[in-house]
Amino acid sequence: MSTHLKQIAKDASVVGGATLLSRVLGFFRDVVVAYVLGAGPAADAFYVAYRLPNTLRRLFAEGSMTMAFVPVFSDLREKQGDEAAFAMTRSALVWLLAVLGVVTALAMAFARPITYLVAPGFADDPALMELTTGLVRIVFPYIIQISIVALCMGALNAMGHFLAPALATSELNTVIILGCGVAWLFGLDVPQALAWSVLAGGMGQMLMQQPALRRFGFTWIGPWRLLDPGVVRMGRLMLPTVFGAAIYQLNILVGTLLASFLAAGSISALYYADRLVQFPLGVFGVAVGTVALPSLARLAAAGEHVEFKRTLMASLRLTLFICLPATAGLAALAWPMVDVLFGRGAFTPEAADATARALVAYAAGLPAFACVRPLVSAFYALHDTKTPVRAGFWSMLANVALGASLMLPMGHVGLALATSLSSWLNVWLLGRALTAKAGPWFAPGRTTAVSALLSLAVGLAAWLTPVGPWAALGLIAVWATGYMLLAFVFRVEEARMLGDFVLRRLTRRARSGS
Structure with a gap:
């Protein structure tokens, strides 16, 4: 088993656990927002406003920028050392702030026509259009924050650190939940409170990455170039x-x-x-x-x-x-x-x-x-x-x-x-x-064929078990455990690898606790 594969399995477990926490908090966030706002015009206004920077995030920040940044950063670090890679990161930040600053300023200036393009049906309700336009102006700068988070994530991932970036979404969901709860308890304007919570959460996401970056010796103060070759390649x-x-x-x-x-x-x-x-x-x-x-x-x-x-x-x-x-x-x-x-x-x-x-x-x-x-x-x-x-x-x-x-x-x-x-x-x-x-x-290899056969067996067993819906879902843990045990019996390498990692984590926690 290669060292790279062991590291990937370990890091995937970290990211997967953090993502699971984020998904659970995201579900709870949706429940809280639905309870407070329901599915009426105020909720529509907030989700339309939030969709704009969120769509740009998927297109530019966490998608294309991170995927383009990591290979260039890794190549510079391998061939020219940390300082060249760090200088390229600072140069990328300058371009990011310049481009997204202009985009955000234009979006805030033309928030009304942008809202009309995204939700033309709101034009029939002047109050709803006004509310949504105001929320767009509040929320849109989040694209700058999340792009900085994506830049930090790329640098940390390239240096082998995944926990802080993976926990960023959980922090955002937590802040939105708290903002919604505070607004509801004190009778504040809930849509506006949610919009400002998004910005507060974005600031928290940025700050979460900084301690990990400092541990690798990176600071934002240092050499940078407007036409850095690494940024051009990126x-x-x-x-x-x-x-x-x-x-x-x-x-x-x-x-x-x-x-x-x-x-x-x-x-x-x-x-x-x-x-x-x-x-x-x-x-x-x-x-x-x-x-x-x-x-x-x-x-x-x-x-x-x-x-x-x-x-x-x-x-x-x-x-x-x-x-x-x-x-x-x-x-x-x-x-x-x-x-x-x-x-x-x-x-x-x-x-x-x-x-x-x-x-x-x-x-x-x-x-x-x-x-x-x-x-x-x-x-x-x-x-x-x-x-x-x-x-x-x-x-x-x-x-x-x-x-x-x-x-x-x-x-x-x-x-x-x-x-x-x-x-x-x-x-x-x-x-x-x-x-x-x-x-x-x-x-x-044989392990994939064995995994497929075991999955088929476990799936058939779950389908044929005559229990009610709640019991059927409760048995998921049983079927998952059975799958892992059978994988161990048939010597599936991936099962042993994940099992060893979990066992080491539990042993380390037990020792630290004692």
Whole structure:
């Protein structure tokens, strides 16, 4: 077992645990905001205002900028040392503040027409338009804060630190929850309190990263250059990744557009099913991709191509080891899961059935959704951002064609299935392109085959167990434990690796406690 794989498994566990905390807090945040604001005009105004910087965050900050920054930072650090990498980071901050400062100033000046473009229906209600415009002016500077957080995250990840960046979203959710609670208790304007809470949370996210950066010897005071060569390379890498992120957003838009031609409730069923799939994907799948990028970037910078390919394949095996049982569980327990989580109030049995069927179709693509991130990271580590965009573009066209074809006989389930199938196409295109670029690399080994068979067995057992919805969900821990134990019995390397890491963590905590 390589040192790189051990480190990836360890870091993925850290990121996954932090992401799990963030998802739980995010769910609680939604519950609190829904309790205080409901689903009325005030809630609509806040979410429209918050969506603007949030969309830019996905396009530029945590997506394209981090993915372009890490390989360049790692390469500079490997070849020229820390000072050159740190100077490039300061130079990137200067450009970030300059560009986003202008964008934010324009957005605040033209908040009303921007609001009209995003939510034209608000024009019929002058009070709602005024409220939303005011919230846009408050919330929009968050894009500057979260971009600085993404820059810090890239530097810390490239130097092997993942905990502080991974906890940033949890801090934001906590501040929003507190802001909402304080506004409700003291009778303040809740939408405005939420908007200011976003800015306060953004400031907290930035401050959280600074102690970890200082431990690596980094300070924001020091040499920088406006035309730093590293920043220029980063900018060239960023442009294709922005288009890649835009393709993802277009995929969502196209799916919603096609679903609008189907029966009422189709869009909601797809939304709720996607939320359930995103939970294991965000906690496990994205975590491996996030921590794999710095390791792959360091190996590429050092010219260790054999170890690069071995580490990538090991990352994919680890991803599949976690996502295959999650796929089986989502498919087997789709109906009880939807019933327990959503089956109350206006959420009718028909809506629950529609959501569960969409969940099964989405679950078929979960391994592909998760494997795309490490594969894309491999290309970014090789300073190739164009190939993932091309693969994503063809995947998007396939999604449109398959969605239009399958929605007639299968309704909204066909759209979910089209998303899964097009994601598998994306994986195949990326894998084929990587073989052409780096030579043969694909070697799944026996552990992936064993994981698939064990996942199938556990999924069938969960599906055939005759219990009620609540008990079915309660047994998830039993099935997960059974999967891990069987994986140990069949000597699956990933199970031993994760088990050793958890055991070491527990032993360390026990010693510190004693």
